[in-house]
Amino acid sequence: MKKESLKAKLNMKMYKSGGKWWKAIILTVLSALETPFNTGTYALFFLLIQQRRMEWLLPFVGAYIATYILILWLNKEAVKAVNNYKAEVTTEIKVACIKNAIAEGVDPGAVISFIDNDLKLVMENYFGNIIKIVKSVAVVVFTLMLTLSSNWIFALIYFVIGLLPLKLSKFIGTKTMETTEQYTNSIGKTTALIKDIIKNKGTILNYNRIEDALKRAMRSIFKSEKDFAQANNAVEFVGLYMNVLYVIVNIIPIAIGIYMGIKGYITIPAFIAVQYSSGWIVGSLGQVAGLMAVLKSTEPVREKIINFKDIVIPNEKDIEDVKKIEFKEVDFAYSEDKKIIKKLSFKTEKGGKMLIQGASGSGKSTILRLISGELFPDSGKVLLNDRELKNKRLGFVSQNPAVFNESLRYNITLGKDFNETQIKKAVEGAGLVDFVEEHGLDYLIEDEGGNISGGQKQRIEIARALLYNCSVLLVDEGTSALDKDTADKVHNTILGLGKTVVEVAHYIPDEVKVKFDTVLELE
Numbered sequence: 001m002k003k004e005s006l007k008a009k010l011n012m013k014m015y016k017s018g019g020k021w022w023k024a025i026i027l028t029v030l031s032a033l034e035t036p037f038n039t040g041t042y043a044l045f046f047l048l049i050q051q052r053r054m055e056w057l058l059p060f061v062g063a064y065i066a067t068y069i070l071i072l073w074l075n076k077e078a079v080k081a082v083n084n085y086k087a088e089v090t091t092e093i094k095v096a097c098i099k100n101a102i103a104e105g106v107d108p109g110a111v112i113s114f115i116d117n118d119l120k121l122v123m124e125n126y127f128g129n130i131i132k133i134v135k136s137v138a139v140v141v142f143t144l145m146l147t148l149s150s151n152w153i154f155a156l157i158y159f160v161i162g163l164l165p166l167k168l169s170k171f172i173g174t175k176t177m178e179t180t181e182q183y184t185n186s187i188g189k190t191t192a193l194i195k196d197i198i199k200n201k202g203t204i205l206n207y208n209r210i211e212d213a214l215k216r217a218m219r220s221i222f223k224s225e226k227d228f229a230q231a232n233n234a235v236e237f238v239g240l241y242m243n244v245l246y247v248i249v250n251i252i253p254i255a256i257g258i259y260m261g262i263k264g265y266i267t268i269p270a271f272i273a274v275q276y277s278s279g280w281i282v283g284s285l286g287q288v289a290g291l292m293a294v295l296k297s298t299e300p301v302r303e304k305i306i307n308f309k310d311i312v313i314p315n316e317k318d319i320e321d322v323k324k325i326e327f328k329e330v331d332f333a334y335s336e337d338k339k340i341i342k343k344l345s346f347k348t349e350k351g352g353k354m355l356i357q358g359a360s361g362s363g364k365s366t367i368l369r370l371i372s373g374e375l376f377p378d379s380g381k382v383l384l385n386d387r388e389l390k391n392k393r394l395g396f397v398s399q400n401p402a403v404f405n406e407s408l409r410y411n412i413t414l415g416k417d418f419n420e421t422q423i424k425k426a427v428e429g430a431g432l433v434d435f436v437e438e439h440g441l442d443y444l445i446e447d448e449g450g451n452i453s454g455g456q457k458q459r460i461e462i463a464r465a466l467l468y469n470c471s472v473l474l475v476d477e478g479t480s481a482l483d484k485d486t487a488d489k490v491h492n493t494i495l496g497l498g499k500t501v502v503e504v505a506h507y508i509p510d511e512v513k514v515k516f517d518t519v520l521e522l523e
Contacts, residue, residue, distance in 0.1 A: 012302055015089050015127075024085040027078035028131055032138035034071045035280050036146045082131050090123055093305060100308035105374075113191035118184050118301045125180075125235070126298040129291045136284040136291070143280050179234040181300040183227040190224040193217060235294050314391040321393050321471035322384045323350040325371060325502065330380035332366060340366050343380070346520060350471065353495055353515060354502045358522030364504040368474045371502065372396065395465030395499075397478035401457040403449040409441040412463045422467060429493045430463035431486050432456075455482050462490060466497075475503035488512065 015021075041064055094115055101111045197204065197213050204213050260266045326347040333339040340363040348354045356364050369375040370382050372394055384392055404411055412423060427436050435456060449457050458478060465473055473494060479487035488509075494501055495515050503516070513519065 012126075012306060015092065016130075018088075020081070020085040020088050024078070024081040024131065025134055027074060027081045028135050029138040031071070031075045031078040032135050032142055034075065035139045035284075036142040037067060037071060039143060039280060040146055086123060086127060089127060090119065093119060093122075096305070096308045096310070099311045103309040103311045107192065109192040109195040110188055112195075113188045114304070116191075117187045118304065121180065121184070122298045122301045122305070125294050126302060129295050133288055133291050133295075136288045139284045140281050140288075143284075147281070179227070179231040180297040183224065183231040184300060186220075186224040186227045190220040193220050231297075235297065319391045319393050320385060320389060322389070322500070323471060324348070324383075324385055325472070325500070326381075326383040326386070327367075327370075328381045328383065330370065330377045330382060332363070332370065332375065332377050341370075341377075345380075346518075348500060348502065348518060350500055351498055352500050352517060354500075354518040354520065355508060355513065355516040356502065356504045356520045356522065357506070357508070360506075362522035364522060365476050368396075368476050368502065368504055371474060393468070393470050393472075395468060395470035395473040397458065397461050397465055397473065397475045397494075399458075399477035399480050401449075401461040403445055403452070403457050403460060405447045406445060407441065408436070408439065408443045408445060408460070411445055411460050412441075412467055414464065416468075418467060426463040426467035429466045429490075430459045431482075431489055432459045432463055435459070455486070458482060459486075459490075462494070466493070470499070472500040472502070473497075475501065475505075477505055478503065480506075484509075491515070 044060065097111060097114055097119075100106060101108070194217060197217060204210055324347070327344050330341055330344045331339060332341040340361075344367070346354075356367060358364050366375065370377060371384070373390070373392070376382075381388065383389075409423070412426065423441070427433055445452060445460075452460075458480075459482070462478065475494065478494075479490050482490060491512050494503075495512075501516075
């Protein structure tokens, strides 16, 4: 039962519904009429010659041209419908991938690798091939109807023999699946490595490790490209195997047809009609067999997609301001052999000012991540408003500020509507006035904040926290990139807002430290 359930999931039925899907399928089926139309008219050529009906020639040519124009239009509309459907599905899967990354904390490199490689593979080898299979099956059905009307015995022989390639598809599909899975794994590792090298290029240059980095990249790229070639080989070989099988199985009914023609059991026009159209039946069934094998190769990627986690977006009214934070006997470890936090208990009420200090690795930042819900305790409880609160509003100011490749306004507001007075007040509180006056709120921040300094990034995050007027501010080395005067001003602003502040800092001047009512020293 479990196996059947998984198989049903791998069909990804959620993406095979809706208007665009059915429009693509219906038009694809109708476009398959081109094959029986061609085979039928081909047989009529011989019928006209055999009966010497000259008066039918011009009407026949006119009807043929008119019908073919209609078929051309159907093919054009089918192509448009299929591409529109693919665009919609690609969008849905990409959004699902992003949701999963947010819900599961997936590494950005893995997300990019999936979108750039795995998704293209599944769109072409799964969704693209499903459309091709639908058309091939429609060709078989329509053409079989035509051949049965000519000579049902001969047509049945073709159909039965044409089913033989389907038996081979399961074996070949397993091989293509293995090579595809190997490629998706290696390209994921390569993408992560390249991202790592580029991100840490400064360190590589400083320590003159360029040659080593390039060697690692070359080994990884070569392996992924070799795996890609093997995956492509497996797919291409499917076509080659099926072509050979098609030739073998096609000659058998032709020989039977020749025998029936010599014996007088079938007329020449009927033989031509059945042989030509049944050739399409055998070929289409062979194509279906090959496509089914390639379809199977996408199972590893499809399994990733159906296992994507969704995120629940709470209504604004369901989000609570945090008025109380309490840790009760909290333990936390990143690995089994080393606990970061042991039996930690503390409490801070609304408006409290708490400073957390300690050596590097003592768990200062981990405490903030436990409060925000990014991490969960191994034992004990983290209570917000006296319960394990899910939908909460917290301001966060970090040592690695989150900035987006968007305008300065967006980076402060995150797309929410605020009036200019509110934005101006937040900008002033964060010490961003000079920057805004020089560049304006429409100034475009480059990828990862490439055109602004570390201090400016932190001020943007501080402005964001002030603008959203959160009742709690979590500050993780939030002023570390600021000069002393600006840091003092920001601290005066943050600590004078009447909000609960939990700050993690390696160093805080004594004149600022006295403004905290609780100082937690970690060992």
